[in-house]
Amino acid sequence: MAILESFIDKLGSVESFDRLNDVIVGLRDVLETEHVIYHWVNSTGEHCAALTYSEEWTTRYLTQDYARLDPVVQACLRQFNPVDWKRLDWSGRSVRAFVDEAVDAGVGNQGYSIPIRGPSGQFALFTVSSRDDDAAWSRFTEARARELILISHFINQKALELERGSDTLKVVSLSPRETDALTLLALGHSRAQAAESLSISEHTLRVYIEGARMKLAAMNTTHAVARALNQGLLIV
Known part of the structure; x- marks a missing residue:
């Protein structure tokens, strides 16, 4: 957890979205991945991003509205659990064309994306991508999955603070047993x-x-787990 502790220290001093982007770049270098991306949409539809993609690819992605066919985005909109890109369906001519263009732009052939649901309809996505082969990528995700989930929620919390000017989320206190129950579910237990x-x-x-x-004022169990993670109530 050394990377997590160091990252939290750096994140604590962030006072602007530009500085948040600098921290994201530093995280990419420490993780030794191809890219690190944090993107969110608030309740009014405004976008914010801190990422290491090239400006050219970012502009291309937005102008072509690739989110509508990007299997990663579509999967993350439907679920709360992290998404490993190689487990998605990349078939279909338009999707294959999109993938080829993304790889040419240096996005990487591997990726791990974590969907985040925040307050008032906020949706965010945290992603790390790589050019590793399958074996190396499996080792990376197995070793870093829990750390990446925590990092993603710390970043989202910081983004919310920057948007509001302060952290105004209502503090929720869960009992030890409630915390244990949600933690086990967050870890994938039935x-x-x-x-x-x-x-x-x-x-x-x-x-x-x-x-x-x-x-947690959650709609269902999955939503409760997501909110507890987002508010730092669970350690997974």
Whole structure:
């Protein structure tokens, strides 16, 4: 977690979006990946990005509205869990043409994207990409997945602070059992597995999950996990 601790220290001193972009560039260099990208859309539809893509590719992506066919964006809009690019469906002529253009622009052939849901309808996406082969990329994601999830939410929290001028999120306090239950779900455990790990019944587990959901004002369990992660209530 040395990278995470160092990154949090640097993020704490960020006072502008330009400076946030500098920190993103530094993170790319430390992780030794091809690119690091943070992009978000707030409740009014305004966009903000801190990224290491070339200006040419960024402009091309936006002007061509590639988000409408980008399998990564479409997958992240539908789910809360991280998305490994190589597990997506890249078939289809238009998608293949988009991929070829992205690779030519230096985006990389591997990627790991983390969708983030914030307050008031905010949606953000944190991505790292690489030119690694499959074996090297699998080793990277297995070793760094938890760290990347935490980093993504710390970045999103900083972006929210910069937009508002201060951190005004209501502090939510979860009980130890509520925290344990959501943490296990965030790690990918099923409800049965989580209940077994906590040595409780699935009925009791549901009580803890429902309590956390209500405190977080979440629509469902997945939303509760996402909100708890975004507010730094879980360590995964």
